[in-house]
Amino acid sequence: MSDKMNRRAFLGMTAAGAAGVVLGELMGKANNFLPTEKASASTLNETLDFYGAHQTGVVTPAQNSANVAAFDVTTNDVKELRELMKKWTEMAATLMAGKPLAVEPQDGAFPPTDTGEQIGLDTGKLTITFAIGASLFEKDGVDRFGLRSRKPAGLTEMPIFHKDSLEDQLTHGDIVVQACSDDPLVCFHAIRNLSKAARGVAHLRWQQTGQLGVKAEGTKRNLFGFKDGTANPALQDETFMKNNVWIDAGDGASWLAGGTYMVVRRIHMRIETWDQQSYSSQENIIGRQKVSGAPMDGKAEFDTPQFAADAAGKVTPLDSHIRLSNPRTGENSERERILRRGYNFMENLDSVGRINAGLLFVCFNRNIQTQFESIQKRLTNPNLPDKMLSYTDTTGGGYFAVLPGVTSKGSYLGQALFE
């Protein structure tokens, strides 16, 4: 595939999208472009730059749709795995730039290189993020690719937490790919074509879509009807990202510097049961006011809850979700904080007619054990479990290491791991 922009592809793009790419190339962008958190139809044709020290899709403001797909690698040949990463690198850069995967006309005797359903669509700020699971380093005791010694100590298989109902076909995986865009079809197209290109080397293990809803500004809501993301760190807070999200060369696996750990939890929500709970009990379960998103003891969404003044949990119950997820005990709470980037999912009814919907919980953190797991263990502590656990069932997900970004053309995803 040529690095030069194909003239036809260029002309086929919307003017603004093409201008974005050209401007990016002229500026020689080193870092990922962060658009404002505003999402509107006029921004649908924005493209984000694939290249940078970190991959996109982590601190990128969440687009409206996501498609997260896990792959199992079927080859035992490390060269084939490396070739796949090279191919996916080129494809991701091309797709994010809004270009087709092949230059027309193609040889009519072969299947089209690009499946084509995105032709004429805007990219919707498409990001494609690649991460790898512990099983790529070792599976059933076998060092499949000679990579076992390079596995970061903190990258384990996701354990089964109290009350988890993990289903094998929705859990774990050798490689995970997160495609996010304001257009769900663009996400689908990305995953479909990456899967098609992996034929014979890797195949899809599970796939989960998610939606946030179109809203110009402010915190979006989950399917319990509450604002979700209020206490998330600001995406522009580089100090937070350095301390709590991005992995440092000194953290153990130097090849992973600039990456992060991604935790995925497919959390089914018992919608019908939840919908029968009184207004005040819903607020007590979450620990925030439903419409404003304010803490129980506050007035506005971003007020800080004063748990110390409510030791007995009379205002904000001790087993409420926000009280357990962040007890606000100074330094420790700050070190534990994660970057959440989840999506709602809504699927067909289950076999007995219940709504099959929930939260595709995604978070990024620098250390799974001291951050995500520390929070998760409080939420699932059998002695004082999160009240919300009675309304959710976690059916899938996994732990993955998000690869460092690709800084220049010719380099590829995971290169430092294979060298």
Ligand SMILES: C=CC1=C(C)c2cc3[nH]c(cc4nc(cc5[nH]c(cc1n2)c(C)c5CCC(=O)O)C(CCC(=O)O)=C4C)c(C)c3C=C
């Ligand atoms: C272990 C991590 C977490 C899981 C799993 C999780 C599931 C989950 N959360 C909601 C809804 C809300 N969560 C909120 C806050 C919040 N949640 C976590 C962690 C997990 N949530 C944290 C760390 C926080 C922030 C706590 C704080 O610092 O105050 C909120 C409140 C609004 C907000 O800050 O986002 C809601 C609402 C659901 C529905 C869910 C599983 C289905």
Ligand SMILES: [Fe+2]
């Ligand atoms: Fe939460």
